[in-house]
Amino acid sequence: MKNKIFALIDCNCFYASCEKVFRPDLKDSPVVVLSNNDGCIVALSKEAKNLGIKRGVPLFKSRGIIEKHDINVFSSNYTLYGDISARVMKTLTLFSHDIEIYSIDEAFLNLTDFKHIDLVKYAQKIKETIYKCVGIPISVGIGETKTLSKLANKIGKKYNKFDGVFNIVNHPAKEKIFSFFDVSDVWGIGFEYTKMLHKNNINSILDLVNADDVWIKKKMTIKGLYTVWELRGDSCIDLEKYIPDKKNILSSRSFGSPVTSKKELAEAIAYHITLACESLREQNSVCSFITIFFSTNRFKENEPQYMNAKTMPLLTPHAYTPDLINTAHKALDLIYKSGYKFKNCGVVLGGILPLSHRQLALFDDHGIDYKKTNIIKAIDDINDSYGKEKIITGAFKYNKSWAMRREYKSPNYTTNWNELPLVKA
DNA sequence: TCTGGGGTCCTAGGACCC
DNA sequence: TCTGGGGTCCTAGGACCC
Incomplete structure (x- = not known):
């Protein structure tokens, strides 16, 4: 399809920018945000980037530079980021109803209907509005396809002179741009x-655009070919306007400190089942099998290593947390070995289908167990209204010995009455 | 001491069926 | 005992994304 226009909106250094929204004192200060368990640096403000800090590096390896420059460190606060993201997305719908929320910090807009107006001006208006209403800086890239809008966004962000907005549609220097950027x-x-691609002497985007279709498909599957077509301006990847149901749901995490007992591991697995089940019920689905897994710390080469996983089928697909915990614990019995220091564990819910599509087992006379359905719905409602984990199963405790570290977490400014920001006038 | 978590899609190959 | 083609389903592995 030709003659479409897409914009890709990307929040700049999203997590770091979120931490700055309610901390005006940090406006021009370097900020870094850590992964779960305060492990790695996953987001940096531009001031932190300028100091030479890199994404993905473990915190302990950056300690020196962080202390030297007095850099502000935050544990990840997904409650805050999720809420701010929702505000950004809602504000974006003022500019086009044709929107795909692509990730927590990115959205595609279909701007085909706006092709006769000054698109760069329109994008600047979007940018100003988001900053004014939500406090988050964004970049906007505009192109004939989603792939080109992504590239345009990168260009807008990279060169200060574009001020975060770049339009590559019908750009007179498109070929030059393509020859300048790497695949x-x-x-x-x-x-x-x-x-x-480099090995095959395809280095620049221009080389890729000029590559042979048959060869590309053979080497990079049909998806790679779509990418090339999109670079040529032919839109193959459309907006996905509704959020498809998840086909797998995974919950896993590293432990705050090593776990050495089966009891603790069983608790942690129960906790992950609880989280995964909540998101399964949220999309009105049931799962047909579950997988549990755990492993020791692979970075500790001098310690004994053991990792294993076990998948258990369910006779009748369901989403009832206590029964799934029982199944998961049976799986644990089958593969647990003592004498190891475990570092992480998790669960995957698979074979997910909508509740309405589930097949009952041949001799399953109850079909839907209304008592269980009602109990779990009541628990979900209470936890939704009064906050997470107000009611939990006895299979894990509130004081989780294995819980992750979050030493530097900011308040939930926007979602908890007790943590609202204070303004002194 | 300290090294993230959560997803999707595509393809090849094997098992099985008619 | 050996032979053929066509099809589906499942899984593992490899690639990608944020």
Whole structure:
């Protein structure tokens, strides 16, 4: 399809920007945000980037530079980021109802209907509005396809003179731009494909655009071919306007400190089942099998290593937390070995289908167990209204010995009455 | 001492069926 | 005992994304 226009809106350094919204004192200060368990640096403000800090590096390796420059460190606060993200997305719908929320900090807008107005001005208006209403800086890239809008966004962000907005639609210097950027800058070309393309002397985006279709399909599957077509201006990847149901739901986490007993591991697994089940019921689905897994710390080469996983089928697909915990604990009995220091564990709910589609087992005379359905619905309602984990199963405790570290967490400014920001006038 | 978590899609190959 | 083609379903592995 030709003649479409897409915009990709991307929140700049999203997590770090969220931490700054209610901390005006940090406006021009370096900020970094850590992964779960305060492990790695996953987001940095531009001031932190300028100091040479890198994304993905473990916190302990950056300690020196953090202390030297007095950098502000935050544990990740997904409650806050999720709420601010929702505000950004809602504000974006003022500018086009044709929107795909692509991730927590990105959205595609279909701007085809706006092709006769000054798109750069329109994008600047979007940017100003989001900053004014939500306090988050964004960049906007505009292109004939989603892939091109991603590239345009990267360009707008990279060069200060564009002020975060770049339009590549019918750009007179498109070929020059393509020859300037590397294939790795393209959405959909990751580390492995970059290596492969470079080896075959395809280095710039221009080389890729001029590559042979049959060869691309053979080497990079149909998806790679779509990427190339999109770079040529032919839109193959459409907006996904509704959020599809998840096909797998995973909950896993590293432990705050090593776990050495089966009891603790069983508690942690019960906790993950609880989380995963909540999100399963949220989409009105049931699962047909569950997988549990755990492992020791692979970075500790001198300690004994053991990792294992076990999948258990369910006779009748369901989403009832206590029964799933029982099944998970049976799986644990089958593969647990003592004498190890475990570092993480998790569960996957698979074979997910809508509640309405579930097949009952041949001899399952109850079909739907209304008592269980009502109990779990009541628990969900209470937890929704009064806050997470107000009612939990006895299979894990409130004071989780294995819980993750979050030493530097900011308040939930926007979602908890007790943590509202204070303004002194 | 300290190294994230949560997803999707595509393809090849094997098992099985008619 | 050996032979053929066509199809589906499932799974593992590999790639990608944020």
